[in-house]
Amino acid sequence: MLNRKTSFFLASAVWLATIPALYAQRGRAQAEVPITDPVIQQIVGEANNNSQLEDLAFELLDVVGPRLVGTPQMTRANDWALEKFKSWGLSAEKQQFGEWHGWERGISHIDMVHPRVKTLAGTQLAWSPSTNGKAIEGEVVTMPQWKDSLDFRKWLPSVKGKYVMISQPQLTGRPDYNWKEYGTPESITRMNAQRDSLTSIWNANVSKTGFSANSLPSILEDAGAVGILTSYWSYEFGANKIFGARSKSVPSLDISLEDYGILHRLAEKGHKPRIQVETSSKSLGVVPSFNTIAEIKGTEFPDEYVILSAHLDSWEGGSGATDNGTGTITMMEVARVLKKILPNPKRTILIGLWGSEEQGLNGSRAFVIDNPEIVEKTQAVFNLDNGTGRVVNIDGSGFVHSYDYIGRWLSAVPNNITKEIKTSFPGTPGGGGSDHASFVAAGIPAFMLSSLSWGYFSITWHTNLDTYDKLVFDDLRSNVILTATMAYKASEEPELVNRERRVMPEGRNGQPNAWPAIRQPRRTGVGY
Incomplete structure (x- = not known):
């Protein structure tokens, strides 16, 4: 554990007004930094000129529809994602982690x-x-x-x-x-x-x-x-x-x-x-619950991982567009772009589309418990799950050295993408709220890529208005470039990054708060 003097120093927030010029003077206008890495050049070109986001959104949100755990639509979403990954040349599978009371909406x-x-x-x-x-x-x-x-x-x-x-x-x-x-x-x-x-x-x-x-x-x-x-x-x-x-x-x-x-x-x-x-409507008895997992196999470190994380399930008021269709299609598009541009990364890139997040992060919690050999050697997890906006905040999730490697990865991202991003290091480990927390609890550097609101919590979050027409595709394309670049750089690191955890701030009893504990998923259930 960190000594208190060092912890106090690192616990202070580091706000980066613009990246990659990490040490630029606050308020100074920055010129566009040329992209010299040919891989990143290709990522930007593919994401901007051959985007599949609109088609993915239509197929998932309008054709499949809302994806409530236990419904036929959720099963169709798992199968749709599976076939889409395979069509891009990725290996993919459905992994059952539990079961739920089945239900089908009728007229x-x-x-x-x-x-x-x-x-x-x-x-x-x-x-x-x-x-x-x-x-x-x-x-x-x-x-x-x-x-x-x-x-x-x-x-x-x-x-x-x-x-x-x-x-x-x-x-x-x-x-x-x-x-x-x-x-x-x-x-x-x-x-x-x-x-x-x-x-x-x-x-x-x-x-x-x-x-x-x-x-x-x-x-x-x-x-x-x-x-x-x-x-x-x-x-x-x-x-x-x-x-x-x-x-x-x-x-x-x-x-x-x-x-x-x-x-x-x-x-x-x-x-x-x-x-x-x-x-x-119909009760369908007990039906299985799945995560959909895809991978781009690594070459130099095939048993080490970078995970792209988003939950596939949703509530049923609208079509689950911004919660979390946007995260799902963005991570799928990142996978498509990387498979095309970087078919042989150093580390294996996993894409986890989790089930039953809305009932308590059940899919990702089950994955962490069921796959210790993967979790133990995970370099980083990047999670998207808060709407259609471009990413503007990244928290270090309580990892002492996150400022170092997050800073390196962000410095490779085009600065027109990162100019609004603020970071906070070492940050605070999330105890819940979205699937990155399942990995943080296991001591894995996992980060929520937090987006501009676009009225998320009042307009679309779990509402009847969470539909295709609320998506902002320019912002989603920005997130594809950001996430694909960070995943690429994380996969190319010479070693696994340092996972040292911060000393937690004191609680009411005068003792440091505990790091979030690994929690068991609900592997069976009805309703809530």
Whole structure:
């Protein structure tokens, strides 16, 4: 371990305003640095002039579609990636790491039939039970204010045969930036105060039931409710977060903010709205879960590895475009470019398209545990998983000497690609969030290539708007050049890089925090 004096020195952040001129004066304009390495010249030319990103995106996002673990679409995505790798001359295989409850989305209809007819914007949540193709009509009811859990228990029988709304209705459907642009200070202050008050009242009312919000669906269906209605707004026009159902026997449906508000107001004002729901999703029993792994075999150090990392699975609201179709197609394009330009790298370049990341990094965690001989000799892992933007941040993940080798690799990248990139060394080891963390826990230098937001967390992350049209292909091409160059340089290093870990900062007990531990994956599961 590092002594504390050295640790303090290295723990300070190193922000590189422009790379490859690592020591350029802050603020000085930099001229374009000519590319002299013929391999990098070819990488840039291939990535810019023969890009396959648009075609890959179309095939994965529009043809295959969303890739929820346990669904036929996820299986099709594994097979599609496998065949695509093979068509480029890479060896590739599906590696089973577990199994999951299988589910297939069918046709669904959600219509208000009283007090007027209106087709509602909404969707079944992932793994939702079905109406088995039957149209089930029922009154929509809201949750009243309860005095305590006994009062809640007395109310429960009244939900029999009804659809129950369990999400807080929104006071406004306008995002904060829209209020800031057009609202008066007085109206903004009033709206925020009302919204905060309603949220506090809502949360307090749910707590009076004696159950958590997540456990309410099963309590309600046991009491005879015919369906559960939610609305998880993403604080952006038209965007709702779409996760998994927590009901076991009746459908769970997420309704758009606008239509949920209509139903809620009608119910609250005594108009007793009724909806008709018809779904034909299917439970498929237990199905296998896979990672798709491809490789470009190394020549000088074939048993040492550079890993290109992205998760192939997604949630089911849109088509999983920016989470993580962008990471997937970028790493696939990097593999295609490197196979064409660098067919015989010194080290083996592995491409890991992981499964079930959304349920807890299960695919990559399983790979780390199941392949110790690979993990032990991995030079570096480069991970993409936060949207369509160009990479602007790289953290050293807590490795003391990461500033040295990351700096060398970045210095080879064209400076028009790296001019916005900031780095932080030695950084902090990620405990979760994306698949690089699975490798960091094992002591492997693994790095998240963090991208510009493009409104990622509010607009596309796990929402119904995460679709092809949100992709920014110029930024993705930039990421292909960056990642391909760094992978090439990492593969050509004369030795494995130094893996010394930093001394972790002190926790509340005055002792250094622990390095993240290797965690077991979930190899079987249902829903969440």
